[in-house]
Amino acid sequence: GNFMLAHDYEDFPSDIFTVMMGAGATVTVGDSSTGNQTTYSCTDFLNADMTTKVLISMQIPFAAQQETMMTYKVSERHENAHAYVNASFRMTVDSTLTVTGTPTLAFGGIRAHACRATQTENYLVGKVLSNQNTLTTACNLMASELIPDSGPGDTKYRSQLSVNFFYKFYLSLLPNLPSSLASAATPFERPISTGEINYDTDPIEYPVSEYMPKIDAILQTSGEAHYADDTPVVQGTLYAAFVTSTQASADIESIDPSVALGMPGVVDFVSASDIPGENNVDTNVGVPAAYVEPLFASTSVVYYNQPIGLIVADSQSHADEAAKFVAVKYSNIQTPIVTIQDAINANSFFPEPTPFLSVNTITSGDVETGFSSSDQVFEGVVESPSQYHFHMETHQCVVAPEEDGRLVMHISTQWPASVQSLVSRVLAMPLSRITVGLKRTGGGYGAKILRSGIVGCAASVAAHKLNRPVRLIMNLNQNMEIQGKRHPYLTTYKIGVLNSGKVQALQLMYYSNGGATYDASMGSMNMALTTADNTYYFPNFSASGKCCRTNLPSNTYTRAPGCLP
Structure with missing residues (x-):
């Protein structure tokens, strides 16, 4: 399945495919229309027409004497994330550190499909790894032949990653590395995370401030807690x-x-x-x-x-x-109303039929007086997206x-x-x-x-x-x-300041995307308005809002509802 994804989709950076290419694996493909079977290298398989065909088996060769194989990957996360660049290297080196046979240097995330650095592979045949010039020439050659296509991650970064992977592999083949280089050749292993909490408490006040484990802590951390x-x-x-x-x-x-x-x-x-x-x-x-x-x-x-x-x-x-x-x-x-701007354009807002289903306006002083006494007045828009x-x-x-x-x-x-x-x-x-x-x-x-x-x-x-x-x-x-998510907000602001930087007036107009029904829209909006001034004092302040009705699932309370960045 993973191989077929790599075959069919150029934007699928398969780790398994790159590893198998580096290992020298071959695949056998059967044709359902003729009954014939064909064996392909990984490179040839990418170009094979798989119409009416199915992948039957994969053959992975045994490692040769004095052969070393290593794989590398850099991605956004250590688990469950596509690689920016992955690599699989295989090389046979004798006791004199001379490369025997043609090595395999396979990369994913450089081009549309996994590829090999063939020029660098051919250069390394018969070269002595303890020669500094071998490493320098190989790295320069690799940088020139592996020019990344457009894709995830910066192209210069991906190009440098490919050379860095090769450098790490090269060092791993050299004996008696100095300590300054050893860390580059050794894969980093993150130890198991640990943590502790220290409480400064006064026994005289106990049981107030006394440390006590959460009642369900053992059940939850052991997986024994029961849910619906x-x-x-x-x-x-x-x-x-x-x-x-x-x-x-x-x-x-x-x-x-x-x-x-x-x-x-x-x-x-x-x-x-x-x-x-x-x-x-x-x-x-x-x-x-x-x-x-x-x-x-x-x-x-x-x-x-x-x-x-x-x-x-x-x-x-x-x-x-x-x-x-x-x-x-x-x-x-x-045509559905989806965004806040769609709702504003369509004048689609929830009515406010009762005091409990209404939006309060928060005012202090007179913003128009504040604007008229300001040296500078600025206006703009701030948006806060949704969150699951x-x-x-x-x-x-x-x-x-x-x-x-x-x-x-x-x-x-x-x-x-x-x-x-x-x-x-x-x-x-x-x-x-x-x-x-x-x-x-x-x-x-x-x-x-x-x-x-x-x-x-x-x-x-x-x-x-x-x-x-x-x-x-x-x-x-x-x-x-x-089910709904956090309310998205669009806020227009007008702020008046003195040349000294002191704010004279702030006027805010909040629009929230409530979704299709009321749910928590009015409550979240009122919480947004009551926290709008944060810890600041504005001599002239006004904050008001409207809840937009859109054709989305009703958005609802989300931790710290209405508290906008």
């Missing part, structure tokens, strides 16, 4: 997956789950028509009807990947696969109906009471018949204050309808696509 998805699977458990919209702003003409319902393991499709109570998961009071967030969209969609329903099946893989085959037809498809929470535990919920119709739920949330209230509303069920529990949350950072209600309500509707336990464990893709 660790709830034991009981007999009859079903697995759910969201069916989401493929348009960002459109009316729904029809929803046809028939193909999905005929797929292996599928039990049911749950939609808005199965909700016994209100199709409403909004946590705010006084939201105008046109802005209410539904659990399942039924007449229109207002963002891409908006939940339309659930596929419930006998396994997670069956549910995930079948969810792709629910056919939804759309009409009145509109990246909690290790995604949104997830396990709901089980009791024999008397009560529901017991284990959910990853930062606000269990809100989830209970929303489920009560959606199912038209008394709060006393809904138990919401959690042992711990595997990271929230604000994302699980308001957005976990969607997951809890969806799983509850399915469990209530089918009278069976339902697990709704969102994968990372859906967690990023359906």
